[in-house]
Amino acid sequence: MRHIHVRERHYSPTAGELANRKRGQAVPGRIARRSDQISPIERESADVIVDCHIHLYGERDRVREQTDDLLRYGDRLGIEKFIVCLGPQLIHRPDAERIEADTEYVLAAMEHAPGRIEGLVYGSGNHVDKSLELMERYIANGPMRGVKLWVCRRCSDPELDPIAEYAAELDVPILQHSYWRCGEPLQGETEPHDMVALARRHPRTRFLMAHCGGNWEKGIRAVAHQPNVSVDVCGGDPEAGQTEYGVEYLGADRVLYGSDASGRSLASQLAKVIGAEISDADRRRVLGDNAVAMFGL
Numbered sequence: 001m002r003h004i005h006v007r008e009r010h011y012s013p014t015a016g017e018l019a020n021r022k023r024g025q026a027v028p029g030r031i032a033r034r035s036d037q038i039s040p041i042e043r044e045s046a047d048v049i050v051d052c053h054i055h056l057y058g059e060r061d062r063v064r065e066q067t068d069d070l071l072r073y074g075d076r077l078g079i080e081k082f083i084v085c086l087g088p089q090l091i092h093r094p095d096a097e098r099i100e101a102d103t104e105y106v107l108a109a110m111e112h113a114p115g116r117i118e119g120l121v122y123g124s125g126n127h128v129d130k131s132l133e134l135m136e137r138y139i140a141n142g143p144m145r146g147v148k149l150w151v152c153r154r155c156s157d158p159e160l161d162p163i164a165e166y167a168a169e170l171d172v173p174i175l176q177h178s179y180w181r182c183g184e185p186l187q188g189e190t191e192p193h194d195m196v197a198l199a200r201r202h203p204r205t206r207f208l209m210a211h212c213g214g215n216w217e218k219g220i221r222a223v224a225h226q227p228n229v230s231v232d233v234c235g236g237d238p239e240a241g242q243t244e245y246g247v248e249y250l251g252a253d254r255v256l257y258g259s260d261a262s263g264r265s266l267a268s269q270l271a272k273v274i275g276a277e278i279s280d281a282d283r284r285r286v287l288g289d290n291a292v293a294m295f296g297l
């Protein structure tokens, strides 16, 4: 068990909060308590931290070194488990051989650090047969914990139905990249309404919508009524309020901490949850308990 150490830090109010102060409204105090103000009971009950959204970028044959680096940084922050997906380079439309090789790259990380690294099969709506084959080989018969779908094809496309059905049969979740951008989406990129369409067709399947849908205020609201969709808070800038917004609209059981490292730093993304104005019980759910339950860790 690792413990969450909340350190004293200096806090600068945002422009909006300063405006609220001028108007005499209550300002949520985001200054965390010092670690010596946390009772021993709270320390003992602080639970495991799981980062549900990790990529190991770099050279394919250096996966062990990349894993060691990740664990070293994770140890500084008390992150116990990492759920890794995709390959050493991001390719928008990988061929079937590539999703197999990338899945095996993640498997190599799992084998290098058993108990610390968990992995997801790289699924693709462009290569459904290969995806199902990998799910059988590495989830039904192997150690992997779920499926990652990225940007090759919008997930609302019925082509993806066999992947969603098989995930339900295997009782593992699907982590689906999802992004509402200011500009045009990438070709084939899933947006939150696509996530809802797939989840509605597959009520037995559990989905984890990455990045809270990019534009997290819209994304969280878009999936709020769809109970088999949870969200991770990873990626994007470390803005205040994202975790609170998710907990308010979805409930604390449907919000998971993730970082999107190596694309983002562990610490900046962890701060979204450590600094959130939520109860300690809800924080434990978001930091780890929900991931333990969702991925069967």
Ligand SMILES: [Zn+2]
Pocket: 053, 055, 210, 260
């Ligand atoms: Zn990612």
